[in-house]
Amino acid sequence: MTQSDSSHVRVLPDVILVFCYPKTIITKIPECPYGWEVHQLALGGLCYNGVHEGGYYQFVIPDLSPKNKSYCGTQSEYKPPIYHFYSHIVSNDSTVVIKNQPVNYSFSCTYHSTYLVNQAAFDQRVATVHVKNGSMGTFESQLSLNFYTNAKFSTKKEAPFVLETSEIGSDLFAGVEAKGLSVRFKVVLNSCWATPSADFMYPLQWQLINKGCPTDETVLVHENGKDHRATFQFNAFRFQNIPKLSKVWLHCETFICDSEKLSCPV
Numbered sequence: 001m002t003q004s005d006s007s008h009v010r011v012l013p014d015v016i017l018v019f020c021y022p023k024t025i026i027t028k029i030p031e032c033p034y035g036w037e038v039h040q041l042a043l044g045g046l047c048y049n050g051v052h053e054g055g056y057y058q059f060v061i062p063d064l065s066p067k068n069k070s071y072c073g074t075q076s077e078y079k080p081p082i083y084h085f086y087s088h089i090v091s092n093d094s095t096v097v098i099k100n101q102p103v104n105y106s107f108s109c110t111y112h113s114t115y116l117v118n119q120a121a122f123d124q125r126v127a128t129v130h131v132k133n134g135s136m137g138t139f140e141s142q143l144s145l146n147f148y149t150n151a152k153f154s155t156k157k158e159a160p161f162v163l164e165t166s167e168i169g170s171d172l173f174a175g176v177e178a179k180g181l182s183v184r185f186k187v188v189l190n191s192c193w194a195t196p197s198a199d200f201m202y203p204l205q206w207q208l209i210n211k212g213c214p215t216d217e218t219v220l221v222h223e224n225g226k227d228h229r230a231t232f233q234f235n236a237f238r239f240q241n242i243p244k245l246s247k248v249w250l251h252c253e254t255f256i257c258d259s260e261k262l263s264c265p266v
Contacts, residue, residue: 015030025061029056031052041057173233174250185228188257189224
């Protein structure tokens with residue numbers, strides 16, 4: 001999700017606009033609230049970084065990272081499964097006589113931490129991979145489930161690719177990647193499983209990863225909770241008593257872990 005795309009927008013009293021992007025928070029308040037100029041208003045009571053923008057005063061938190069000096073005192077907390085970020089914009093006049101009514105605009109953004117990504121994996125006889133984002137919440141378009149050519153995970157497999165019958169049992173390389181998020185967030189795979197249907201709750205399932213661990217010796221987890229991408233490999237297979245041309249779908253329950261507050265992987 002980019003700032004030009006749709007985002008989670010909350011409208012607060014007095015026409016405050018809060019734009020909760022995956023990596024950035026933008027807040028707009030009406031210009032000249034109770035007579036205050038933009039240079040007299042401070043984000044988090046610390047940063048005088050507001051700009052005049054189309055009838056509003058705009059304040060930006062450019063990165064959801066406490067190590068960034070422009071974070072301006074924004075607070076965060078984790079109440080599973082939600083991350084909350086809080087800040088405020090206050091008037092701060094150093095003159096002896098204050099002639100305007102003090103203002104204090106408080107705002108917050110919330111982000112889900114757990115997502116389900118669904119991708120069609122391969123056909124049981126002639127495998128076809130379909131790329132399809134399938135997560136939820138404010139980070140949704142930041143997550144993708146990709147396939148790679150080898151265990152270096154440096155080159156993505158173009159979709160669709162063909163897997164011959166003789167290649168059943170060969171290694172497939174996959175990973176869930178998050179783009180455009182603050183470096184504090186790491187991708188953790190809680191579980192991954194395959195079904196012969198796009199329905200992730202389909203009763204016939206083959207479990208690949210459970211609670212972050214491989215379910216058998218044919219599955220190898222390479223990275224999990226260390227970076228913006230979690231990677232693993234597994235053997236190509238087929239479901240019995242299923243039509244030869246039916247597809248196998250891969251599903252991964254993914255947790256976006258805040259490394260500033262939690263031990264990743266969790």
